[in-house]
Amino acid sequence: MxxxxxxxxxxxxxxxxxxxxxxxxxxxxxxxxxxxxxxxxxxxxxxxxxxxxxxxxxxxxxxxxxxxxxxxxxxxxxxxxxxxxxxxxxxxxxxxxxxxxxxxxxxxxxxxxxxxxxxxxxxxxxxxxxxxxxxxxxxxxxxxxxxxxxxxxxxxxxxYNREIYIDCLAESIREKLPENFDALQFSYHGVPERHIYKTDPTNTCNLTDCCSRAENPSHQFCYRHQCFKVTEKVIEKLGLPKEKVLVTFQSRLGKDKWMEPYTDATLEELPKKGIKNLAVVCPAFVSDCLETLEEISVEGKEIFEEAGGETFNYIPCLNDExxxxxxxxxxxxxxxxxxxxx
Known part of the structure; x- marks a missing residue:
């Protein structure tokens, strides 16, 4: 055999x-x-x-x-x-x-x-x-x-949409989420917007309302949709109100148009909106790396605190749980x- x-x-x-x-x-x-x-x-x-x-x-x-x-x-x-x-x-x-x-x-x-x-x-x-x-x-x-x-x-x-994965991610976040937080930020690795169109053989993606549709032929190829779907399913498992959750995209390179909103710009704006206690998770990664440990938990924290934020809690990846x-x-x-x- x-x-x-x-x-x-x-x-x-x-x-x-x-x-x-x-x-x-x-x-x-x-x-x-x-x-x-x-x-x-x-x-x-x-x-x-x-x-x-x-x-x-x-x-x-x-x-x-x-x-x-x-x-x-x-x-x-x-x-x-x-x-x-x-x-x-x-x-x-x-x-x-x-x-x-x-x-x-x-x-x-x-x-x-x-x-x-x-x-x-x-x-x-x-x-x-x-x-x-x-x-x-x-x-x-x-x-x-x-x-x-x-x-x-x-x-x-x-x-991204398998229940065993969603359950695993939700429980990992639940255990690490601080008791008092104003918002939970899902920061995904960004890609240029043109990548979304290039990977869509169905030509049905418009980067606006199609991501939120229950069904769309491009969903199986659409990184943006899949990021929002992970967030949606996880916050449902956690029982969090939608107004306490936001999705952003990090790690952009060059001057091309990348998916928005940008993580760094959002971190700078949140304290001005009264969000002083923040938790951040990065579900595009299953293993912590430079983009999570340095870009988010170090640089991101500095941006948030310099803008007036008080507590910044980075939630680690699944790693070897x-x-x-x-x-x-x-x-x-x-x-x-x-x-x-x-």
């Missing part, structure tokens, strides 16, 4: 906080046409001609503020997920990163060296986006066709069982 295995795939991280390692990582990341979707010449001009001459040093300093003795938080948490999952499933589990090391190729190779011929690949992103799920699948298929033509891969779909490991197991085993049905 064919042997099954699991590959958990996350974003990736520089190998160290050295400027040259950060530059190498940013080069691979930002030159991905699914991340910066300009034609190659203009993308190269922007990334290698401008960004890589200025940003690596600043990003390296930011990474130093979140780096752990074991290494990059995102890598460390992904490894912990792998280790905990391995203890409760009877198939090999490995990890791979879309950018840098350990690579997707390295993860697949480790599995094949253990005799695996059928792989469940889990992109660790709740919502679908061109710059996350789509680029992971594209890279995995490129690697498979080049080096591993005899293996089969089953991909786990975005799980046991209930999240159970969700990962369930989603993986569903896909493993599909192999037996073929």
């Amino acid at each position: 064919s042997k099954k295995g699991i590959l958990l795939v996350n974003l990736g991280s520089p190998r160290s906080t050295k400027t040259e390692d950060v530059r190498e990582y940013l080069d691979e990341f930002l030159m991905d046409e699914k991340v910066i979707d300009y034609p190659w010449f203009f993308r190269s001009l922007l990334v290698q001609g401008i960004i890589l001459n200025t940003r690596p040093k600043k990003s390296a300093e930011a990474y130093k503020t979140v780096w752990t003795p074991e290494g990059s938080p995102l890598i460390v948490f992904t490894q912990k997920i792998q280790e905990k999952l391995q203890k409760i499933v009877d198939v090999p589990v490995e990890i791979g990163m879309r950018y840098a090391q350990p690579s997707i190729e390295a993860g697949i190779r480790k599995l094949t060296e253990q005799g695996v011929t059928e792989i469940v690949l889990f992109p660790l992103y709740p919502q679908y986006a061109m710059s996350t799920t789509e680029t992971v699948i594209d890279k995995a298929e490129e690697v498979r066709k080049k080096y591993f033509q005899d293996i089969k891969i089953n991909y786990i779909e975005p799980f 046991d209930r999240w490991i159970e969700v990962v197991k369930t989603l993986c085993m569903e896909k493993i069982n599909e192999f037996y049905l073929v």
Whole structure:
């Protein structure tokens, strides 16, 4: 019989906080046409001609503020997920990163060296986006066709609307939510608005009212809709009034139009509206990383407090919580069982 295995795939991280390692990582990341979707010449001009001459040093300093003795938080948490999952499933589990090391190729190779011929690949992103799920699948298929033509891969779909995930996220937030708060802010990683249109094969998305419709053909491809759906389902589980909840988007790059409202601008305005005690959660991520630990819990806190905010509570990602490991197991085993049905 064919042997099954699991590959958990996350974003990736520089190998160290050295400027040259950060530059190498940013080069691979930002030159991905699914991340910066300009034609190659203009993308190269922007990334290698401008960004890589200025940003690596600043990003390296930011990474130093979140780096752990074991290494990059995102890598460390992904490894912990792998280790905990391995203890409760009877198939090999490995990890791979879309950018840098350990690579997707390295993860697949480790599995094949253990005799695996059928792989469940889990992109660790709740919502679908061109710059996350789509680029992971594209890279995995490129690697498979080049080096591993005899293996089969089953991909786990975005799980933003799965009740087991919503229950898990809601309970995690409930345990960490302070007793007294004026608002709970859901800050999602932002993407350029054009990415939403590019990933919509149905041509039914208008970035206005379609996200709130009960049904729309673009929902399965629409990152914006999926972010709002997660928020809607979680606050329903928590029993929170809608007026105490807001959705924003962080991490914009360049001068293009990105999804709004922006997280940093909102944090600056909230104290003026009487919101002095704030809790923030980042459900675009399942593992804490630079974008949560530095951009939100450090920079975001500074913006909020300098504008007059009093208390800022960052709610950590699911990381290696046991209930999240159970969700990962369930989603993986569903896909493993599909192999037996073929």
